[in-house]
Amino acid sequence: MSAARVPRGGLLGPAVLLLLLRLCCSLSVPRIASYFGTKTRYEEANPARSAHGSVLRPPAGERCSPVHLTAVIRHGSRYPTAKNIRRIHRLTELVRREAGGAAARLQELHSRWEMWYTEDMDGQLVEKGRDDLRQLARRLSVLFPSLLSEENLRTGRLSVKSSSKHRCVSSAEAFQEGLLQGGAGTQAFQEGLRQARGGAGAEAEYIHEVDDELMRFFERCRGYVEGVENNRTALMEVEKFKHGEEMEGVRRRVAERLGLPPQRLTPDLLEAAFFLCSYELSIKSVHSPWCFLFDEDDAKVLEYQSDLKQYWKRSHGHVITGLSSCPLFHHVFRTLDKAGRPRRSTDALPEPASILIGHAETLLPLLSLLGLYKDKTPPTAANYNSQHGRSFRTSRIVPYAANLLLVLYDCQRGPRLQMLINESPVRFPGLKEDAPLYREVRATYRHLLDGCDFYRECEGRPSRGPNTEL
Ligand SMILES: *[C@@H]1O[C@H](CO)[C@@H](O)[C@H](O)[C@H]1NC(C)=O
Numbered sequence: 318m319s320a321a322r323v324p325r326g327g328l329l330g331p332a333v334l335l336l337l338l339r340l341c342c343s344l345s346v347p348r349i350a351s352y353f354g355t356k357t358r359y360e361e362a363n364p365a366r367s368a369h370g371s372v373l374r375p376p377a378g379e380r381c382s383p384v385h386l387t388a389v390i391r392h393g394s395r396y397p398t399a400k401n402i403r404r405i406h407r408l409t410e411l412v413r414r415e416a417g418g419a420a421a422r423l424q425e426l427h428s429r430w431e432m433w434y435t436e437d438m439d440g441q442l443v444e445k446g447r448d449d450l451r452q453l454a455r456r457l458s459v460l461f462p463s464l465l466s467e468e469n470l471r472t473g474r475l476s477v478k479s480s481s482k483h484r485c486v487s488s489a490e491a492f493q494e495g496l497l498q499g500g501a502g503t504q505a506f507q508e509g510l511r512q513a514r515g516g517a518g519a520e521a522e523y524i525h526e527v528d529d530e531l532m533r534f535f536e537r538c539r540g541y542v543e544g545v546e547n548n549r550t551a552l553m554e555v556e557k558f559k560h561g562e563e564m565e566g567v568r569r570r571v572a573e574r575l576g577l578p579p580q581r582l583t584p585d586l587l588e589a590a591f592f593l594c595s596y597e598l599s600i601k602s603v604h605s606p607w608c609f610l611f612d613e614d615d616a617k618v619l620e621y622q623s624d625l626k627q628y629w630k631r632s633h634g635h636v637i638t639g640l641s642s643c644p645l646f647h648h649v650f651r652t653l654d655k656a657g658r659p660r661r662s663t664d665a666l667p668e669p670a671s672i673l674i675g676h677a678e679t680l681l682p683l684l685s686l687l688g689l690y691k692d693k694t695p696p697t698a699a700n701y702n703s704q705h706g707r708s709f710r711t712s713r714i715v716p717y718a719a720n721l722l723l724v725l726y727d728c729q730r731g732p733r734l735q736m737l738i739n740e741s742p743v744r745f746p747g748l749k750e751d752a753p754l755y756r757e758v759r760a761t762y763r764h765l766l767d768g769c770d771f772y773r774e775c776e777g778r779p780s781r782g783p784n785t786e787l
């Protein structure tokens with residue numbers, strides 16, 4: 318550090334100015350940034366992001382220590398998928414050729430913004446997304462030093478499972494990088510692994526096991542794919558809202574800001590412009606000129622449209638959606654059962670942590686199955702105005718790097734379980750403590766623990782016999 322000291326004044330002046338300029342202009346976050354639905358950054362959903370012991374809430378009067386952590390985590394920030402990149406192309410062509418508004422920000426769009434997305438980026442994890450996972454791992458290792466330690470990782474005691482998608486596998490790697498003490502880089506990490514695994518000859522590798530049956534159950538459940546995903550009637554509310562009065566209003570206002578006839582800006586292109594603002598922020602941390610097209614009320618309407626889509630496609634809208642996550646549900650509870658079993662002092666210690674990396678499409682059905690974020694009145698195309706206080710807001714629930722944490726404690730009266738979502742405590746439906754006894758949680762989900770048969774629900778026939786995996 319000291320060797321690179323620069324004399325005061327002189328050289329330092331312009332450098333500092335440049336730095337300040339960078340800081341000011343790249344850190345300014347658009348007002349609409351907390352309405353991006355599943356394209357919201359984690360920092361908007363959870364602004365505190367400090368590893369604070371106060372979120373861990375075993376009962377005060379009882380001696381408890383954490384013995385296991387199961388974490389279901391969504392991949393971090395990513396590039397748009399190829400389909401969205403094609404839409405962005407169509408939007409930018411339209412704006413380049415036809416937009417004639419006079420607003421200064423529109424001029425900036427014309428003169429300073431260049432299309433830089435290419436189809437080969439197709440949904441891959443970006444550097445910011447790697448950082449999302451590294452930082453999350455670091456905070457969790459501060460919260461659970463005995464569970465998520467570098468030592469436990471190096472000695473192969475952690476289980477890491479991932480969806481086969483590139484962005485998830487990369488996220489699984491970044492999470493492991495983050496578990497390094499002091500945040501050493503990838504090279505030091507790989508060297509450490511190489512040594513732990515038997516010296517120079519051994520391949521340096523991250524630990525992960527691809528498991529799409531667990532992490533991409535949604536595409537394997539026929540009842541879900543046919544009954545919901547590919548069924549226009551099942552997603553009718555979304556279609557209605559897309560062409561309804563609120564969305565038409567947004568379309569008119571945005572077209573006007575662009576100086577375009579409203580009919581030229583189709584609902585798909587309107588959505589592409591909104592996503593473009595979100596991508597520029599979540600990928601490059603910049604306040605893009607595309608953001609000026611939307612005010613906060615427009616953003617709320619667009620957020621509602623994507624919440625409607627997630628609700629009817631990935632959540633409580635249809636019971637089969639939650640049930641399609643039965644394999645993951647059973648896997649999680651089997652892991653917790655094992656970790657909470659009484660042990661003699663001579664028994665091997667339980668697995669300290671199970672890390673499961675997937676998608677928003679993985680988390681939402683599981684959270685629905687657990688009975689979370691279920692408002693009394695379902696969101697529909699007709700009740701936008703009465704839904705402002707809804708709990709089902711995907712911007713809060715499934716931003717990039719969203720996580721469901723289940724912490725099992727060893728306590729005097731028996732094992733207890735606490736749930737956190739995006740690092741904030743959340744209670745199990747119907748239970749009054751932050752960390753109820755594990756057997757009370759099991760009682761709450763008895764009907765699912767005894768049933769929730771993937772084959773019966775998804776294929777309409779029972780599985781090949783009793784569940785004998787334990
Ligand atoms: C499509 O969805 C509707 C409404 O949820 C439902 O009644 C219908 O049975 C579904 N169609 C198929 C093929 O599953």
